[in-house]
Amino acid sequence: MNAASSPIIDRRTVIDWLGIVPFMIFALMFLIVPTLYLVVGAFFTPDGHLTFENIAGLFTPTILSAYWISIKVSLASSLGGALIGFFLAWAVVLGGLPSWIRSSLLTFSGVASNFAGVPLAFAFIATLGRTGLVTVFLREWFGFNLYSTGFNLLSFFGLTITYMFFQIPLMVLILTPALDGLKKEWREASEILGASTWQYWRMVALPILWPSLLGTSLLLFANAFGAIATAYALTGSSLNIVPILLYAQIRGDVLHNPNLGYALALGMIVITGLSNILYIWLRMRAERWQK
Amino acid sequence: MKPAKILAWVAIAVGIIYFFVPLLGTFEFSLRMRRGEYSFDAYESVFSDAAFRATFGYSMLMALFTIIFGMLLVVPTAYWVRLRLPQMRPVVEFLTLMPLVIPAIVVVFGYLRLYNSSSYIPFTGSIMGTNILLVMSYITLALPYMYRSVDTAMRTIDVRTLTEAAEILGAKWPTIMFRCIFPNVMSGVLSGAFITFAIVMGEFTMAALLNRPAFGPYLQLVGANKAYEPSALAVIAFAITWLSMGLIQLVTRFSKLAPSRA
Amino acid sequence: MSFLVLENLRKSFGQIQVVKDFNMSINKGEFVSFLGPSGCGKTTVLRMIAGFETPSDGTITINGTNQTRLKTNQRNIGMVFQAYALFPNMNVFDNVAFGLKVAGKPKAEIESRVREMLKLISLDHLADRYPYQMSGGQQQRVALARALAPKPQVLLLDEPLSALDAKIRVSLREEIRQIQKQLGITTVFVTHDQEEALSISDRIVVMNAGRADQIGTPSEIYNRPATRFVASFVGTLNIIEATVIDPAANTVKVGDNTIILRESIGALKGGDKLSIALRPEAGSLSESARGDTALSGKVISSHFLGSVIRTKVDVGGNQISFDMFNSPDAVMPREGEMVTLRFNASDFLIVRE
Numbered sequence: 001m002n003a004a005s006s007p008i009i010d011r012r013t014v015i016d017w018l019g020i021v022p023f024m025i026f027a028l029m030f031l032i033v034p035t036l037y038l039v040v041g042a043f044f045t046p047d048g049h050l051t052f053e054n055i056a057g058l059f060t061p062t063i064l065s066a067y068w069i070s071i072k073v074s075l076a077s078s079l080g081g082a083l084i085g086f087f088l089a090w091a092v093v094l095g096g097l098p099s100w101i102r103s104s105l106l107t108f109s110g111v112a113s114n115f116a117g118v119p120l121a122f123a124f125i126a127t128l129g130r131t132g133l134v135t136v137f138l139r140e141w142f143g144f145n146l147y148s149t150g151f152n153l154l155s156f157f158g159l160t161i162t163y164m165f166f167q168i169p170l171m172v173l174i175l176t177p178a179l180d181g182l183k184k185e186w187r188e189a190s191e192i193l194g195a196s197t198w199q200y201w202r203m204v205a206l207p208i209l210w211p212s213l214l215g216t217s218l219l220l221f222a223n224a225f226g227a228i229a230t231a232y233a234l235t236g237s238s239l240n241i242v243p244i245l246l247y248a249q250i251r252g253d254v255l256h257n258p259n260l261g262y263a264l265a266l267g268m269i270v271i272t273g274l275s276n277i278l279y280i281w282l283r284m285r286a287e288r289w290q291k
Numbered sequence: 292m293k294p295a296k297i298l299a300w301v302a303i304a305v306g307i308i309y310f311f312v313p314l315l316g317t318f319e320f321s322l323r324m325r326r327g328e329y330s331f332d333a334y335e336s337v338f339s340d341a342a343f344r345a346t347f348g349y350s351m352l353m354a355l356f357t358i359i360f361g362m363l364l365v366v367p368t369a370y371w372v373r374l375r376l377p378q379m380r381p382v383v384e385f386l387t388l389m390p391l392v393i394p395a396i397v398v399v400f401g402y403l404r405l406y407n408s409s410s411y412i413p414f415t416g417s418i419m420g421t422n423i424l425l426v427m428s429y430i431t432l433a434l435p436y437m438y439r440s441v442d443t444a445m446r447t448i449d450v451r452t453l454t455e456a457a458e459i460l461g462a463k464w465p466t467i468m469f470r471c472i473f474p475n476v477m478s479g480v481l482s483g484a485f486i487t488f489a490i491v492m493g494e495f496t497m498a499a500l501l502n503r504p505a506f507g508p509y510l511q512l513v514g515a516n517k518a519y520e521p522s523a524l525a526v527i528a529f530a531i532t533w534l535s536m537g538l539i540q541l542v543t544r545f546s547k548l549a550p551s552r553a
Numbered sequence: 554m555s556f557l558v559l560e561n562l563r564k565s566f567g568q569i570q571v572v573k574d575f576n577m578s579i580n581k582g583e584f585v586s587f588l589g590p591s592g593c594g595k596t597t598v599l600r601m602i603a604g605f606e607t608p609s610d611g612t613i614t615i616n617g618t619n620q621t622r623l624k625t626n627q628r629n630i631g632m633v634f635q636a637y638a639l640f641p642n643m644n645v646f647d648n649v650a651f652g653l654k655v656a657g658k659p660k661a662e663i664e665s666r667v668r669e670m671l672k673l674i675s676l677d678h679l680a681d682r683y684p685y686q687m688s689g690g691q692q693q694r695v696a697l698a699r700a701l702a703p704k705p706q707v708l709l710l711d712e713p714l715s716a717l718d719a720k721i722r723v724s725l726r727e728e729i730r731q732i733q734k735q736l737g738i739t740t741v742f743v744t745h746d747q748e749e750a751l752s753i754s755d756r757i758v759v760m761n762a763g764r765a766d767q768i769g770t771p772s773e774i775y776n777r778p779a780t781r782f783v784a785s786f787v788g789t790l791n792i793i794e795a796t797v798i799d800p801a802a803n804t805v806k807v808g809d810n811t812i813i814l815r816e817s818i819g820a821l822k823g824g825d826k827l828s829i830a831l832r833p834e835a836g837s838l839s840e841s842a843r844g845d846t847a848l849s850g851k852v853i854s855s856h857f858l859g860s861v862i863r864t865k866v867d868v869g870g871n872q873i874s875f876d877m878f879n880s881p882d883a884v885m886p887r888e889g890e891m892v893t894l895r896f897n898a899s900d901f902l903i904v905r906e
Contacts, residue, residue, distance in 0.1 A: 015375075016371075016375045016376055017376070019367070019368075019371040019375060019376065020368065020371060020372070020376055020379055020383075022364060022367075022368070023364060023368040023383065023386075026364055026427075026430075027386045029427075030398075030402075030427045030428065030430070030431050031386065031389055031390065031393075031398070031431055032386075033401075033405065034398060034400075034401025034402050034404075034405050035393055035397065035398065035401055037401050037404055037405050038397065038400060038401050038404065041404070084305065084306070084309070087302040087305075088302055088303070088305075088306045090299070090302070091298070091299035091300075091302035091303055091306075092299075092303075094295075094299075095295060095296060095298065095299025095300075095302070096293070096295060096296045096299060097296070097299050097300070097303065101303060105303075105306070107536070107540070108310065110536050111532055111533050111536045112310060114486070114489050114490070114493075114532050114535075114536070115493075115528070115529055115532050116493070117493045117494070117495050117507065118493070118495050118507060118510040118511050118514065118528075119493065119510060119524065119525040119528035119529060120525075121514070122317065122510075122514055122521040122522050122524065122525035123313045123314065123316070123317040123522070123525045123529070124313055125514075125521070125522075126313075126316050126317040126319075126320035126321070126521075126522040126525065127312060127313045127315075127316030127317065127320075128313075128316075131320075132316055132320065133312070133315065133316035133319050133320060134312060134316060164309075165309070165310070165313065168306075168309065183636070183638065185634045185636050185638035186638055186640060188603075188605060188625075188632075188634070188638070189632070189634060189638040189639075189640070189699075190640075190651070190655075191604075191605075191625040191626045192603055192604075192625055192626070192628075192630060192631070192632045192700075193626075193631075193651050193652035193655060193699070193700075193703065194626045194627075194629070194652055194655045194656055194703065195626060195651070195655045196626060196655075197295075199655055203640075203651070203654075203655075204640050204642065207642040208640075208641060208642050222392065225394070226393075226394025226395070226396070226397075227394075228394075228395075228396050228495075228496055229494075229495035229496055229507065229511075232495070232511065233495075233510070233511050233514050236515075243394065243396050246396055246397075246400065247396060247496075247500070250396075250399075250400050250403060250500055251500070258404075261400070262404075265397045265400055265401075268394055268396075268397055269392075269393055269394075269397060272392050272393065272394060273392055273393075276391070276392045288685060
């Protein structure tokens with residue numbers, strides 16, 4: 001190698017790295033820096049001094065209860081979505097149903113998992129609201145007044161059910177390949193070794209599936225935690241979840257301390273970030289077994 | 292029938308009820324505007340509302356820009372990473388998955404603090420600037436989906452070999468990009484485009500906080516003020532989502548006609 | 554004495570009859586191979602014995618008990634699958650212990666039995682390993698131990714060696730046979746590899762399109778194939794077109810050569826065509842070779858294959874493959890050379906369809 005050829009190699013390397021610059025600039029400007037700005041800002045006072053006051057300020061009753069409600073709603077809708085989604089995925093993969101049901105379910109799930117936000121809230125109001133189809137139906141055909149039982153769509157329970165409309169399909173979409181991965185031979189091997197169906201599920205199938213199940217539930221959890229549009233359209237500001245609190249803070253500094261808003265955002269990032277890290281770790285574990 | 296099969300049918304029944312009843316309810320509700328009989332009055336009201344047409348048009352325009360500029364960013368990047376900088380692949384993939392982790396409201400919050408009128412890059416200082424910022428935020432939101440579909444398409448057609456063949460035949464890189472690569476990853480581009488379209492049309496958080504007259508905030512406003520129009524709008528929104536997904540299916544089916552032998 | 558009896562076994566999937574009238578009686582401790590090409594029904598018969606498929610007709614009797622309607626998990630049969638099918642979430646110990654755990658055996662008994670099994674397959678040092686940490690051969694041995702741990706009455710193996718490398722295949726099949734002999738367990742082994750079947754079986758069932766073409770010892774199958782299919786499936790075979798000269802004297806002609814067959818030609822007349830089969834290793838080129846029959850022809854080609862020299866000779870329009878063992882001073886026949894191959898008349902088999 002003589003000196004004359006090295007500049008050519010360097011030039012190519014420089015061009016290589018130049019090619020990635022537009023994307024990097026975009027990522028920095030519109031993803032990394034804005035997020036970091038908030039994260040760093042959470043540790044500063046409005047006049048620029050380093051502090052942990054903002055983090056401490058998160059532990060006040062209003063904010064804590066907001067986090068708690070958010071966690072509850074996300075937990076409930078992700079667990080509910082996981083459970084029902086699991087049974088639906090199981091039904092089409094292992095339940096012995098005709099194959100057109102499977103493709104219909106998967107297609108529909110692809111659509112339903114994207115049907116979130118404001119229109120979803122409208123859909124549920126139209127169905128389970130005070131004059132919704134189901135409410136009216138129950139009253140006129142069964143004499144059963146849904147709202148007299150204390151049920152209210154514009155509540156924690158109502159929001160959970162609404163969220164599940166896109167949580168369930170998401171679970172179905174992600175879990176179906178995992179269930180496909182359950183080899184037929186494992187079932188047969190366990191049968192011929194004398195195991196009943198229940199023993200097979202308890203000792204073989206569920207242990208194999210649980211990283212996928214738990215991981216996807218975490219994904220659902222993070223998904224629900226960060227969502228705002230549906231909640232805003234459904235419950236307005238009456239249900240005090242963290243995204244709505246943050247929304248109010250952005251709009252009008254209801255917390256009277258802009259940096260506290262940063263801390264709020266930081267809290268959200270920490271929670272969704274942790275969930276996703278756990279999800280990735282669990283998925284890696286699941287894939288290791290599928291050798 | 293085996294007990295497993297009965298259970299399976301029960302699960303499907305539950306699923307059908309859970310998903311079809313709200314859609315049915317929404318449609319039924321949207322027909323109730325006229326007292327005592329079913330009619331399409333709510334839809335008439337929606338379509339004749341100037342604000343509907345304005346915001347719908349605005350969102351469509353934004354969607355178009357998002358798709359065009361998003362793809363102009365994503366396709367070359369995905370191509371470059373595959374071909375020249377495979378070591379950057381984990382970093383780029385991580386970045387494209389970030390928007391799924393960081394909630395949209397946090398991202399737009401960051402924009403407002405970073406790019407407001409008193410900062411160095413005052414995007415929000417002007418209407419045009421805010422529009423640009425909105426498009427950028429949409430690209431960020433749609434990035435995971437756009438990148439994934441384009442990258443998958445590139446993997447399927449083996450861009451490296453395609454490029455080498457073109458280079459040996461004497462093509463320069465703009466020719467390679469636009470005449471060789473783009474047409475072959477078109478299915479991935481279109482899939483990503485349709486998902487982006489669905490996302491942008493329904494998006495609320497970014498548009499609301501950036502105060503732009505998009506379809507999402509319009510929906511929310513109607514929901515707060517009118518009784519029957521919201522459900523008509525929900526039906527329309529669902530139809531748009533269904534249409535986008537259907538187009539994706541169509542595109543991927545047609546791309547299967549292109550032979551790809553390893 | 555008869556231990557596993559299959560009577561009039563039939564299986565159809567929709568309109569297609571995959572197994573037709575299969576009859577077989579297997580003795581206790583016997584090692585039987587089901588041999589045949591893909592789609593011949595051998596795996597289906599095995600799965601019916603296991604209980605994964607229900608016969609359309611017929612019975613399966615094990616040790617006097619009719620098992621045809623019993624559920625799989627009630628039959629006490631061991632099975633080794635082609636794809637190993639070890640439970641990925643359990644280590645070797647737990648995999649082998651599975652059948653015993655499911656049966657509710659006490660912990661101490663499980664412990665000692667598993668250790669015993671692991672020693673049998675010489676893998677007791679790997680008890681804590683997980684399937685993804687082991688090679689294919691090791692996984693299959695664990696699968697064998699797992700199948701044998703609950704002391705099943707019959708052992709079934711469904712092409713257990715097909716997914717393994719050639720060298721492992723040979724050593725593992727011998728290990729399987731040795732363990733089987735040691736335990737004296739009645740075994741059914743499905744394979745499409747005739748060398749496997751020939752080397753380790755007590756008897757072989759050659760299957761063709763859902764039917765058993767021949768049941769016999771390896772030697773019988775190879776040396777006295779009952780049908781053209783068995784003859785061509787097991788080993789290489791030359792099929793020669795001969796012309797009948799004298800049916801009463803069982804005399805036929807191949808080219809210029811006359812052969813007096815040891816088998817009866819049957820109901821054919823002079824001038825009819827007859828197919829006879831000949832193994833490549835049957836004859837000899839040597840002048841001093843024993844043999845009462847000779848075939849002369851011209852050498853077409855000769856290939857050195859290592860342990861064997863394979864020569865193709867044109868005899869009366871038939872291309873005959875002829876093998877001879879290599880030796881350092883062997884002389885390879887030259888192309889175009891006229892040679893005489895010496896056989897025994899009993900080496901020729903009449904091919905029946």
